[in-house]
Structure formats: C-alpha cells, structure tokens
Amino acid sequence: MANLPTPLVPLPRLGHALGAGRLWAKMDAETGFALGGNKVRKLEYVLAPPMVDGITCLLTAGGPQSNHCRVTAAFAARHGLRCVLVTNGGPEGDPTGNALLQRLFGAELVVVENRSERAARMESVTQELLAAGETPLVVPIGASTPLGCLGYASAAIELCEQIDALDDGCTETIVFSASSSGGTLAGLILGLALLERTDVHLFGVSADAPADELDVVCRRLAQDAAVNLLETTIDPEIVPFKSIDDQVGDGYGVPTPESREATELFGRQAGIVLDPTYTSKAAAALIAHLRGHGIHDHQRCVFLHTGGAPGLLA
Ligand SMILES: Cc1ncc(COP(=O)(O)O)c(C=O)c1O
Structure with missing residues (x-):
C-alpha cells in the first residue's frame, strides 16, 4: 500500500x-x-493479505474526520470489501474532508453520539454483520x-x-x-x-x-x-x-x-x-x-x- x-x-x-x-x-x-x-504504514500490516483472506467486510471506528477510517474505507474499495465505519458525531450538512472521502470510497456509516459509545457499537455491529452472513474483520481504532x-x-x-x-x-x-x-x-x-x-x-x-x-x-x-x-x-x-x-x-x-x-x-x-x-x-x-x-x-x-x-x- x-x-x-x-x-x-x-x-x-x-x-x-x-x-x-x-x-x-x-x-x-x-x-x-x-x-x-x-495509517497507511500501519494498515499495510493489519490488512496484509493473510489477515484479509476470506474476509468480506471491514469494520472500524473513529471520529467523523478520522484519517484511519478514510484509509480503511479506501482499502475496502480497492479490494471489493464492504466497509462499515462507526463514527461519533456528524454528518451535519454536506460532508467535507475525510468524511467526504469515506463516503466517496463507499463506506457505510453508523453514527453514535460520542466517543465512549464506539466500542460497544462496534460489538453490536459485528454481531449484525455475522448474522447477515458477512465475515467481518474488526480493525481496532487507529490500527x-x-x-x-x-x-x-x-x-x-x-x-x-x-x-x-x-x-x-x-x-x-x-x-x-x-x-x-x-x-x-x-x-x-x-x-x-x-x-x-x-x-x-x-x-x-x-x-x-x-x-x-x-x-x-x-x-x-x-x-x-x-x-x-x-x-x-x-x-x-x-x-x-x-x-x-x-x-x-x-x-x-x-x-x-x-x-x-x-x-x-x-x-x-x-x-x-x-x-x-x-x-x-x-x-x-x-x-x-x-x-x-x-x-x-x-x-x-x-x-x-x-x-x-x-x-x-x-
Ligand atoms: C494525521 C495523524 N497523525 C497522527 C496520528 C496519531 O497516531 P497514533 O494514533 O498512531 O498515535 C493520527 C491518528 O489518529 C493521525 O491521523
């Protein structure tokens, strides 16, 4: 990468x-x-071929302007994977900066009120993805x-x-x-x-x-x-x-x-x-x-x- x-x-x-x-x-x-x-240097290891073998979806979290979410979403787009991002705050008005790019790369957003809710929501989204037949890889915040x-x-x-x-x-x-x-x-x-x-x-x-x-x-x-x-x-x-x-x-x-x-x-x-x-x-x-x-x-x-x-x- x-x-x-x-x-x-x-x-x-x-x-x-x-x-x-x-x-x-x-x-x-x-x-x-x-x-x-x-984030590119870190994700090069976290999303290395053996790590994503058999994976259908990437799930991660961050703030609405997360650089980590941007790069994860782009990786998913490049490799034909679904990408779900749990973000705190936003979207208000037209997205800009990283929020715009995350959408451009086709990521699905799950918005929570504040940072402290992200971890629990990631868990529940993981269960929802599994129930929907996906094989998700959860990428911890910031990789x-x-x-x-x-x-x-x-x-x-x-x-x-x-x-x-x-x-x-x-x-x-x-x-x-x-x-x-x-x-x-x-x-x-x-x-x-x-x-x-x-x-x-x-x-x-x-x-x-x-x-x-x-x-x-x-x-x-x-x-x-x-x-x-x-x-x-x-x-x-x-x-x-x-x-x-x-x-x-x-x-x-x-x-x-x-x-x-x-x-x-x-x-x-x-x-x-x-x-x-x-x-x-x-x-x-x-x-x-x-x-x-x-x-x-x-x-x-x-x-x-x-x-x-x-x-x-x-
Ligand atoms: C542009 C930028 N610089 C620095 C950092 C901090 O890096 P780390 O999370 O590895 O401490 C981040 C991550 O959140 C970032 O997006």
Missing part, C-alpha cells in the same frame, strides 16, 4: 525562521495510498495493535538509514510526532530499541490523552509487539522517549493559537500542509521546543509529518 521510503526533506527556510538550521521533515504525509499519512506497530518499527529503521546518510556531523536527532492511539510512537520505540539506538530522542505530542497515560500505552504496545510477534524482548527504556500534552488546548481537534501559527509557518516557510487535529499540534510543540531550547551543535531536528491534510479542508 505504502510508497516507501518516504522522503526526508530539509526545511532551511523554516529552520531559519525558527533559529534552528538543521530542521528536516520525514514526509509520511506522502505514503501515497488514498492521500497517505501514518494501533502490535501488528500495526510493525509499520512504524520499519519506519524507524528507514529513518535511521536516512539520517545516517546525512553526513552532517550531528550525533543526535530530536524527532517530534503527533500521537493519539499510540501505535506510531510505539512502533518507533520498538524499531529504535531493536536497533539499540539511543541517539534518537522521540517526543510524542498528544492530540488528546494525558502524557503519562500515553507514555505507558506506547511502551506497553512496543513490548507487546516485540514479545508476541517478534518473539524477543526489548528494553523500551533505552529509547529516549517522552509524551507531551501541553498542546492539547481545549481538546481533540480544537485548534489553538499555537497550532494555527504552526499551520501558517509550515505553509509559508515550507509549503507543507498541516492538519488541525494532529500535525499542527505536533508542529506547535516542535516550535515551542526550538524557541525555548534551540538545538545544540551536535543535534538535528526531524518533524515526522504523519499526514491528515484532508482535515484542513473540512
């Missing part, structure tokens, strides 16, 4: 504007399939399963190959990425722990959950994938990793003055599109870090762009 490797691009103008010369973007917005983003993590473990390996080839004299890399259901950061932790890389410092910028919760989820998921899929153990603590929740503002999907500024800056200084829910908040954290601490001579900074651009057009 994914167009790999995604490019690691220098952002000299943006770096200059932020007083940090060595700024790069790892463009996972360009994984390609159905407008790309981080943040141990299997989905493998997509980001291999992304970590890919990123390390790219930074090692830079030959810029830097010995440490600071990576900022958006984080929500935890699979992206868990996969990165797994990949870096397997490589025993202690020179890559990860900051997972929360879109919603408290940082301490997200820390636990990510480390646990990384270990779970190592033990149950790779039959090894890792020491997730060797990877410098920290979740940050000071960009959440008024909540999930609600822009803040800092995330708006980040969207403007990335647009004007780098021609990069950020989304209001995830990447603009991760970029705001990166900007705050660079303005507050700068970067040392031995460091470079990488913004992992996890996609989501349709959300800006919603």
Whole structure:
C-alpha cells in the first residue's frame, strides 16, 4: 500500500525562521495510498493479505474526520470489501474532508453520539454483520495493535538509514510526532530499541490523552509487539522517549493559537500542509521546543509529518 521510503526533506527556510538550521521533515504525509499519512504504514500490516483472506467486510471506528477510517474505507474499495465505519458525531450538512472521502470510497456509516459509545457499537455491529452472513474483520481504532506497530518499527529503521546518510556531523536527532492511539510512537520505540539506538530522542505530542497515560500505552504496545510477534524482548527504556500534552488546548481537534501559527509557518516557510487535529499540534510543540531550547551543535531536528491534510479542508 505504502510508497516507501518516504522522503526526508530539509526545511532551511523554516529552520531559519525558527533559529534552528538543521530542521528536516520525514514526509509520511506522502505514503501515497488514498492521500497517505501514518495509517497507511500501519494498515499495510493489519490488512496484509493473510489477515484479509476470506474476509468480506471491514469494520472500524473513529471520529467523523478520522484519517484511519478514510484509509480503511479506501482499502475496502480497492479490494471489493464492504466497509462499515462507526463514527461519533456528524454528518451535519454536506460532508467535507475525510468524511467526504469515506463516503466517496463507499463506506457505510453508523453514527453514535460520542466517543465512549464506539466500542460497544462496534460489538453490536459485528454481531449484525455475522448474522447477515458477512465475515467481518474488526480493525481496532487507529490500527494501533502490535501488528500495526510493525509499520512504524520499519519506519524507524528507514529513518535511521536516512539520517545516517546525512553526513552532517550531528550525533543526535530530536524527532517530534503527533500521537493519539499510540501505535506510531510505539512502533518507533520498538524499531529504535531493536536497533539499540539511543541517539534518537522521540517526543510524542498528544492530540488528546494525558502524557503519562500515553507514555505507558506506547511502551506497553512496543513490548507487546516485540514479545508476541517478534518473539524477543526489548528494553523500551533505552529509547529516549517522552509524551507531551501541553498542546492539547481545549481538546481533540480544537485548534489553538499555537497550532494555527504552526499551520501558517509550515505553509509559508515550507509549503507543507498541516492538519488541525494532529500535525499542527505536533508542529506547535516542535516550535515551542526550538524557541525555548534551540538545538545544540551536535543535534538535528526531524518533524515526522504523519499526514491528515484532508482535515484542513473540512
Ligand atoms: C494525521 C495523524 N497523525 C497522527 C496520528 C496519531 O497516531 P497514533 O494514533 O498512531 O498515535 C493520527 C491518528 O489518529 C493521525 O491521523
């Protein structure tokens, strides 16, 4: 599914504007399939041929602007599967952004009032699908399963190959990425722990959950994938990793003055599109870090762009 490797691009103008010369973007917005983003890497494993063999229908859940639902629906369309999405909120008026694309890909929507109702509704829809003779595959929210993590473990390996080839004299890399259901950061932790890389410092910028919760989820998921899929153990603590929740503002999907500024800056200084829910908040954290601490001579900074651009057009 994914167009790999995604490019690691220098952002000299943006770096200059932020007083940090060595700024790069790892463009996972360009994984390609159905407008790309981080979900493509995870679903490449979760929806790999052996997983969907004999399946007639995909069932998953998310918010009305879920990128994960968009990519799942596109996969179903490509492979001739039925797709049912349990979404909280919407549709009001004409659908836009990801909600528009989910419908374009032919997904059927089951709307619940709020996020807390999604899991129970997924269960009841599963029973309804089974009763109707379907063989459904339930894709957990965000595809943040141990299997989905493998997509980001291999992304970590890919990123390390790219930074090692830079030959810029830097010995440490600071990576900022958006984080929500935890699979992206868990996969990165797994990949870096397997490589025993202690020179890559990860900051997972929360879109919603408290940082301490997200820390636990990510480390646990990384270990779970190592033990149950790779039959090894890792020491997730060797990877410098920290979740940050000071960009959440008024909540999930609600822009803040800092995330708006980040969207403007990335647009004007780098021609990069950020989304209001995830990447603009991760970029705001990166900007705050660079303005507050700068970067040392031995460091470079990488913004992992996890996609989501349709959300800006919603
Ligand atoms: C564009 C974008 N960035 C980041 C994330 C967060 O990734 P994860 O759920 O793996 O933590 C998501 C997922 O919800 C997303 O859609």
